[in-house]
Amino acid sequence: MPGYELIGAEEQAQVDDIFQHGGVLFRHSFDHLRQDRWKVRDFEQEFAKSVGMPHALAVTSGTAALRVALAVLDLQPGDEVITQSFTFVATVEAIIEAGAIPVCAEIDGTLNMDPESLKSLITPKTKAVIAVHMLGTPARLFEIDDICRKNNLVLIEDAAWGCGGSLDGRPLGTWGQMGTYSFDFAKTMTTGEGGMIVFHNEDDYKAAAAWHDHGHENNPSVPRWEDTRASSGFNFRMTEMQGAVGLAQLKKLSHVVTMQRKNRDSMWSAIEILPGIIPREVPAGSYETADALIFSVADKATAKKCRDSLLTEGLSTKILPEAVTWHFAGTWTHMSELVARHGGDLTNAFGPSRSRLERAVSLPVIVKMDETVPARLHTALAKVLS
Numbered sequence: 001m002p003g004y005e006l007i008g009a010e011e012q013a014q015v016d017d018i019f020q021h022g023g024v025l026f027r028h029s030f031d032h033l034r035q036d037r038w039k040v041r042d043f044e045q046e047f048a049k050s051v052g053m054p055h056a057l058a059v060t061s062g063t064a065a066l067r068v069a070l071a072v073l074d075l076q077p078g079d080e081v082i083t084q085s086f087t088f089v090a091t092v093e094a095i096i097e098a099g100a101i102p103v104c105a106e107i108d109g110t111l112n113m114d115p116e117s118l119k120s121l122i123t124p125k126t127k128a129v130i131a132v133h134m135l136g137t138p139a140r141l142f143e144i145d146d147i148c149r150k151n152n153l154v155l156i157e158d159a160a161w162g163c164g165g166s167l168d169g170r171p172l173g174t175w176g177q178m179g180t181y182s183f184d185f186a187k188t189m190t191t192g193e194g195g196m197i198v199f200h201n202e203d204d205y206k207a208a209a210a211w212h213d214h215g216h217e218n219n220p221s222v223p224r225w226e227d228t229r230a231s232s233g234f235n236f237r238m239t240e241m242q243g244a245v246g247l248a249q250l251k252k253l254s255h256v257v258t259m260q261r262k263n264r265d266s267m268w269s270a271i272e273i274l275p276g277i278i279p280r281e282v283p284a285g286s287y288e289t290a291d292a293l294i295f296s297v298a299d300k301a302t303a304k305k306c307r308d309s310l311l312t313e314g315l316s317t318k319i320l321p322e323a324v325t326w327h328f329a330g331t332w333t334h335m336s337e338l339v340a341r342h343g344g345d346l347t348n349a350f351g352p353s354r355s356r357l358e359r360a361v362s363l364p365v366i367v368k369m370d371e372t373v374p375a376r377l378h379t380a381l382a383k384v385l386s
Ligand SMILES: *Cc1c(COP(=O)(O)O)cnc(C)c1O
Pocket: 061, 062, 063, 064, 087, 088, 090, 091, 132, 158, 160, 161, 182, 183, 184, 193, 194, 195
């Protein structure tokens, strides 16, 4: 999880710095007031540097980041974008908002996109693929990237939970043509609400920057109303206050990930010997953000019993099994675009994904873990799994 555990004096100081130097809360202009404070711009530059990318654009949320990234692709009605059945609802919402048809691939043992399923879903209408690193474990990027290249598809990574993680030494979010991040209050680093997109190509960056700002081709050397425009757009601009908090949180990111990994490891050490506990598959070369510790058990009933026993012990689960409703496409009967693809009924859609998810249990990992947690996890789970 949790940048929110570490919100403190550093974030406060960054915000105070704005108020003590002109109080400009807008990312552009007001040069005569702002005393050279450019928090969003600085945050973008620092973030880009931290993942080794040439361009980054801050936006209002992780959902907005996906929407803006898709705007770069100039999708036409009937175009298809493939993502995975296990993701937050936002990934599919962004595809629908972009006017494309959402297609969800099955997941494999990594609980991320199954490359074989991806291959089977590609049609002449497919334009892009959004791979998600659910709960901080990298998707099979080598395979997915290869499939995208061979089929001339744009790869976008939804790294909402991948911030601070990597595969084969390459940060998550930098494998695709674009990568998106979320800084909502439950993510690895937070600005309250917020998001970021990183780009390899300057043209993509420019298109996204304009689209997220009503089409403004921002030119600091002229008054804002003289900016040129080549397309319409929308408003997904980040405020200076979010940028300020982001600057402070970014400095804490590697500490957050280090602590989460350490705590995840001690949690796992306490329970891995239990009979019938199967760890999530992790691609070789992964550096996970360890946002959650996920394992599977024999069946749905056992997963439910694990959750009940954890609650009795004063512990909890995260997303699986209790909140799969917001994270599994097979439950999204409110999305007509998705339902239509599956014959008007999702009951039997995504069978392989459903059977993996209903057997899975996900334990939240935090930074400031109480040291009694691993032993209590063992106690709670041993009651079910012995
Ligand atoms: C959190 C999340 C988002 C959306 O981010 P917000 O900042 O909450 O809009 C998108 N995709 C995934 C996988 C997420 O977990």
